[in-house]
Amino acid sequence: xxxxxxxxxxxxxxxxxxxxxxxxxxxxxxxxxxxxxxxxxxxxxxxxxxxxxxxxxxxxxxxxxxxxxxxxxxxxxxxxxxxxxxxxxxxxxxxxxxxxxxxxxxxxxxxxxxxxxxxxxxxxxxxxxxxxxxxxxxxxxxxxxxxxxxxxxxxxxxxxxxxxxxxxxxxxxxxxxxxxxxxxxxxxxxxxxxxxxxxxxxxxxxxxxxxxxxxxxxxxxxxxxxxxxxxxxxxxxxxxxxxxxxxxxxxxxxxxxxxxxxxxxxxxxxxxxxxxxxxxxxxxxxxxxxxxxxxxxxxxxxxxxxxxxxxxxxxxxxxxxxxxxxxxxxxxxxxxxxxxxxxxx
Amino acid sequence: xxxxxxxxxxxxxxxxxxxxxxxxxxxxxxxxxxxxxxxxxxxxxxxxxxxxxxxxxxxxxxxxxxxxxxxxxxxxxxxxxxxxxxxxxxxxxxxxxxxxxxxxxxxxxxxxxxxxxxxxxxxxxxxxxxxxxxxxxxxxxxxxxxxxxxxxxxxxxxxxxxxxxxxxxxxxxxxxxxxxxxxxxxxxxxxxxxxxxxxxxxxxxxxxxxxxxxxxxxxxxxxxxxxxxxxxxxxxxxxxxxxxxxxxxxxxxxxxxxxxxxxxxxxxxxxxxxxxxxxxxxxxxxxxxxxxxxxxxxxxxxxxxxxxxxxxxxxxxxxx
Numbered sequence: 001x002x003x004x005x006x007x008x009x010x011x012x013x014x015x016x017x018x019x020x021x022x023x024x025x026x027x028x029x030x031x032x033x034x035x036x037x038x039x040x041x042x043x044x045x046x047x048x049x050x051x052x053x054x055x056x057x058x059x060x061x062x063x064x065x066x067x068x069x070x071x072x073x074x075x076x077x078x079x080x081x082x083x084x085x086x087x088x089x090x091x092x093x094x095x096x097x098x099x100x101x102x103x104x105x106x107x108x109x110x111x112x113x114x115x116x117x118x119x120x121x122x123x124x125x126x127x128x129x130x131x132x133x134x135x136x137x138x139x140x141x142x143x144x145x146x147x148x149x150x151x152x153x154x155x156x157x158x159x160x161x162x163x164x165x166x167x168x169x170x171x172x173x174x175x176x177x178x179x180x181x182x183x184x185x186x187x188x189x190x191x192x193x194x195x196x197x198x199x200x201x202x203x204x205x206x207x208x209x210x211x212x213x214x215x216x217x218x219x220x221x222x223x224x225x226x227x228x229x230x231x232x233x234x235x236x237x238x239x240x241x242x243x244x245x246x247x248x249x250x251x252x253x254x255x256x257x258x259x260x261x262x263x264x265x266x267x268x269x270x271x272x273x274x275x276x277x278x279x280x281x282x283x284x285x286x287x288x289x290x291x292x293x294x295x296x297x298x299x300x301x302x303x304x305x306x307x308x309x310x311x312x313x314x315x316x317x318x319x320x321x322x323x324x325x326x327x328x329x330x331x332x333x334x335x336x337x338x339x340x341x342x343x344x345x
Numbered sequence: 346x347x348x349x350x351x352x353x354x355x356x357x358x359x360x361x362x363x364x365x366x367x368x369x370x371x372x373x374x375x376x377x378x379x380x381x382x383x384x385x386x387x388x389x390x391x392x393x394x395x396x397x398x399x400x401x402x403x404x405x406x407x408x409x410x411x412x413x414x415x416x417x418x419x420x421x422x423x424x425x426x427x428x429x430x431x432x433x434x435x436x437x438x439x440x441x442x443x444x445x446x447x448x449x450x451x452x453x454x455x456x457x458x459x460x461x462x463x464x465x466x467x468x469x470x471x472x473x474x475x476x477x478x479x480x481x482x483x484x485x486x487x488x489x490x491x492x493x494x495x496x497x498x499x500x501x502x503x504x505x506x507x508x509x510x511x512x513x514x515x516x517x518x519x520x521x522x523x524x525x526x527x528x529x530x531x532x533x534x535x536x537x538x539x540x541x542x543x544x545x546x547x548x549x550x551x552x553x554x555x556x557x558x559x560x561x562x563x564x565x566x567x568x569x570x571x572x573x574x575x576x577x578x579x580x581x582x583x584x585x586x587x588x589x590x591x592x593x594x595x596x597x598x599x600x601x602x603x604x605x606x607x608x609x610x611x612x613x614x615x616x617x618x619x620x621x622x623x624x625x626x627x628x629x630x631x632x633x634x635x636x637x638x639x640x641x642x643x644x645x646x647x648x649x650x651x652x653x654x655x656x657x658x659x660x661x662x663x664x665x
Contacts, residue, residue, distance in 0.1 A: 183620065185603055189613075217613060251533060257607065259566075260589045
């Protein structure tokens with residue numbers, strides 16, 4: 001079976017020499033086409049999550065390794081395949097303000113792809129397709145079409161970009177921080193519309209975020225990145241509820257959950273003492289310099305992924321008794337949930 | 346009353362004058378900051394929370410105007426003060442930790458010089474040398490090494506820059522620290538460290554903190570009392586525990602139920618509708634077009650804040 005989109009041993013390095021930054025380090029991931037999946041790529045800034053998105057979308061070329069679309073190398077594909085790729089794999093970006101050209105009415109964002117990809121035979125059909133897509137994301141066509149971007153709220157604009165992605169009936173949507181610039185009251189609405197597209201249309205999602213609470217709410221799988229490498233991967237319930245990797249543990253314990261019974265007032269000082277990380281050493285574990293459970297071996301070699309559970313693996317020597325999972329086999333612990341197809345919202 | 350009021354804001358109104366008419370960004374806000382407390386001002390973008398904070402510092406720029414209301418710091422009314430006098434209040438009495446630390450430091454000036462600069466222009470009496478001698482200690486209180494003094498902003502991480510901003514804010518031991526989304530550009534791990542730092546310096550100084558932000562989670566973790574803003578008005582004020590366990594205003598209720606948690610999975614509740622236009626705000630209660638419990642009078646009468654329960658103020662006709 002060929003995957004819809006696959007990154008095979010991909011690295012991306014910015015700069016060169018001693019100043020070089022490895023944004024993504026030998027990363028592999030396959031998104032299948034048979035069963036829709038919803039996978040979160042989580043990490044803080046500098047973890048490589050946006051670099052990964054750009055590599056998968058064909059915006060940047062990998063320094064080493066290859067990205068395949070239906071078995072074809074993205075950078076050696078024919079133009080026709082590119083069109084097909086641009087049709088099947090859609091992107092939703094972080095900033096709903098920058099996606100729009102302020103001089104055009106918002107209709108432009110929707111009519112251009114309809115024309116480019118010849119989605120409609122007539123004006124009337126185009127119009128009805130556009131209206132369908134708008135309704136699917138909870139926008140009223142009569143209140144949206146014919147307006148300029150500045151006349152819509154941030155939440156409406158972001159839903160419009162979701163509608164655009166939907167219009168093309170893609171197989172995969174790569175959403176890079178789609179709600180981080182949207183107000184709290186609208187965030188849930190947009191996430192709900194993504195979830196609906198997944199359930200109703202069987203679209204796979206790669207949801208890129210630093211917000212683990214929303215990741216937990218909408219995805220099935222999670223990949224936690226740290227400085228360009230995978231720290232932990234697996235079932236989102238396992239990883240968020242009982243993280244194994246010390247980095248995931250730190251990350252999850254730092255989420256400001258709206259719980260007034262668990263306040264930060266009387267914290268221990270241990271957090272402050274390992275405040276700022278130094279430049280990563282490329283020899284050992286990337287997290288060794290901040291890790292509370294660091295061992296001598298951590299400074300020497302990079303830990304492989306250990307399969308600690310059936311549906312989870314962690315790149316940490318604490319679990320060295322567990323069998324290793326090659327980075328290329330990460331999809332073995334990822335769920336391609338058929339349940340999404342049967343779930344009713 | 347044993348609680349000493351440090352900062353009193355009464356009927357504050359700030360309008361931005363645009364060609365289409367005044368935008369009422371802050372429209373009659375009242376609250377009091379008690380000595381040593383942490384008060385959170387929470388709201389969505391456009392709710393007026395940052396404008397309120399900036400108005401307290403008298404940093405509103407045209408077309409923005411403070412249209413009315415009073416701001417009292419201790420026994421001093423800030424309104425009648427001249428620009429020079431207010432300059433001496435800033436930093437020395439009320440300090441601001443701005444949003445986006447990366448943009449608020451001077452890129453071509455060493456960190457040490459920037460801290461010195463702030464203290465001297467805001468009327469610190471000491472000589473340059475005596476102040477400089479105290480800087481390493483100041484940095485230590487925010488968890489930075491003395492060598493940072495000699496560095497430029499681009500040599501620091503986002504978290505370190507935000508710590509520098511906190512160091513500048515506390516350099517003259519102010520009574521009130523206004524932190525405007527101090528961690529919005531930072532990662533959760535760094536965010537927690539910054540809030541910890543803020544908490545430590547606050548305890549040391551015995552200062553009050555006004556934390557402005559949109560993150561209800563952060564409020565739950567950090568502040569003692571919280572004020573919820575919507576459409577330029579303060580719709581509910583109360584103890585943080587009460588607000589989270591029994592929110593009274595329908596907006597607060599929806600806001601709290603829209604928060605995603607790690608307890609229940611798969612249920613997402615957005616708030617239907619869109620935030621109000623402040624150019625043409627809805628008549629009556631600003632929230633009435635989105636309110637699930639709307640009544641006929643809500644579109645007519647503006648609800649006044651009232652003490653619906655002890656230590657709780659709500660502006661909603663449900664409690665009339």
